Amino acid sequence: MSEFDTLASYLSVAPEIGLTILLLIVLAFSVARREVERAAVPYIAGFGMIALAALPLIFAPGDANSTIPEGLYWGGMIRYDVLAQVFRVMILLAGGITALMASGVRGVGRRGEFYIVIIVATLGMSLMSASADLVMVFVALETTSIPLYILAAFKRDDTRSAESGIKYFLFGSFASAIMLYGLSLLYGFTGQTNIYQLAAFMGSDAFANNLVPVLASMVLVVVGFGFKVSAVPFHFWTPDVYEGAPTPVTGYVSVASKAASFALLVRFFVAVYPETLALSGESLQNFWIQLMAVFAVLSMTLGNVLALSQKNIKRLLAYSSIAQAGYTLIGVAAIQSQELSIASVGFYMFMYTFTNLAAFTVVILFSEATGSETIADLAGLNRRSPWLALAMTIALLSLAGIPPTAGFFGKFFVFNAAVRSGLTWLAVVGVLNAIVALYYYLVVIKVMYVDRSEDEDKPIPVGRQYVWVLWATSLIVIVLGTVGAQTVYDWAARGAMGLFT
């Protein structure tokens, strides 16, 4: 641990400090007496978070001579590196977009608390992407989860929302308690809480026979992460919560919370159970590679198969998000290809964030205008609002992994990493799953473009902020699928390299 460097320490948590200040501003505005000031809350929150996304880029982590050298800060609580930077940018943008997305939703958009809670959740996720200490890991996870429970139950007059909230809460708190038990065991093995010091203690000779307790701690921790990324078999909550929660919240949970969890997952497992750590002659890394590979196969297959029969678009996207978590887990399982693996996870989450947000924006606009979330009701969308249909098509093609959208490169990098680390069979399962998934994404596109409906002369009203969101997300998806792919991938790869040093 380096000497306490005040300036660098504060700059390493600049986005979190910014979010706290933004939170206080939004809090003040949301209880303002004048209606005009209260109406400004969504925009302050939304553009505030988007502006804060610039902070990690301005105060970039650098080498030892720069203002903020890459490394541990705040007594080892935070590790600020390029990986944290990548995920912070993505999480802050997702938070900002979600705030803008929510502004026109009935029962949510006009209530200032909603934006306060979104900002707190974003704060937690931002911390998750940089946590380097068991205490920080737990606090960041809960700072993320608790606001998300509130958000899921946010529509008080809507029974489905309350129900989704209680399910999310009960499953979530159970999973985090199990994970916490695992963390407490890790502390007990070593007497240390910094995740970068655990491996050294567990690797010492005195510990060489303790394979079983260490494995137990790993399994307990995996339960928590599995829940957060909604990997099968910890996915039970996903469809219910996604369907019942207010749609902007669904979008937010499906991207930002998943991205932050993957950031923490790769950091945690690479640091705590590294390749070099072997107990009783068994490499611990092999164990979690196998676990992740199994979860990846289960998540992809079950997610895609169950998505085939869905009638509700939010449920379809819920199962699709389980499958997407599966593809990302391939990237995690391919850890033996070193930075290829983590870079592919970073890129996949980056592109998935914007893709899914675009899809959910269209769902919000459609259900606000028509009150329906049924896929069949999307019929004739192309004739009603061609731009909306186009944005949805881009998003769905990207989820399916068709060029020239970002999803193609996302899958390509993940499968590439799997092949390079000798998991060709996993890549093959992934490709087969992508083919199955293509079917249900194309069905939605077909409904929008081919099927006719009686409401074709009624265009869907699109608010100004939604036009911005849709343009921005669609453009990012296209750019990441063409010229921007290499840039973002290289950025994520630099972040990945930082994890192994």
Added chain:
Amino acid sequence: MVSLWVYLVLAAALFSIGAFGVLARRNAIAILMGVELMLNAVNINLVAFWRFVRPDGGSENMFGQVFTVFVFVVAAAEVAVGLAIIISVYRSKRSVIAEEVDLLKW
């Protein structure tokens, strides 16, 4: 002196009771209490480990104690939010039985 394993067994037992409560009880409030038991089991673990396992042996290393403080602050926040959600479900459904909350089916 009481040795470490006694505390660990106590914590493991408490954790198992809590987990059993979560899985077996149908009342959402009882499930919440189960989760609280699990968190308290973790606290016992942490404090016991802190007392017995300190690599440098000095009084400087307070990780376990600090961790415990954070765990129960977070647990309090979790209970506050959880009870609020349960109340809001009760208002709309007149029931806190987890199985009767079944509008959304998988």
Added chain:
Amino acid sequence: MVALSEFAPIGAMLLLAIVVGLLLLFISRILGPNKPTERKSAPYESGMKPIGPGTRRLPVRFYLIAVLFILFDIEVIFFLPWAVVFRKLGLFALVEMFIFIIILLVGYFYAWRKGALEWE
């Protein structure tokens, strides 16, 4: 450093718990007679007939106050470690604690402004 033997009892405990739990369920299912009568299933109140429902209702206002109390009360715990290391950190710790208290106060005023502290 911990020896393996420290963890072995947890495993034994788990195994024992599972076996005993299953065994008890199994035995009571087989051996126990099950003849419920009205008197048997009534709640016990010192031999008296129960009056009214056991779960009496309290005004929901208590609940809101209780939740706010828990939240603000538990934050005080952070003063303890702070006080322990205060002399070592000096001015820095003082400033940090003031920031912490200010954020808490903002939350408090927010609750106040929203009417959460009104009894009616």
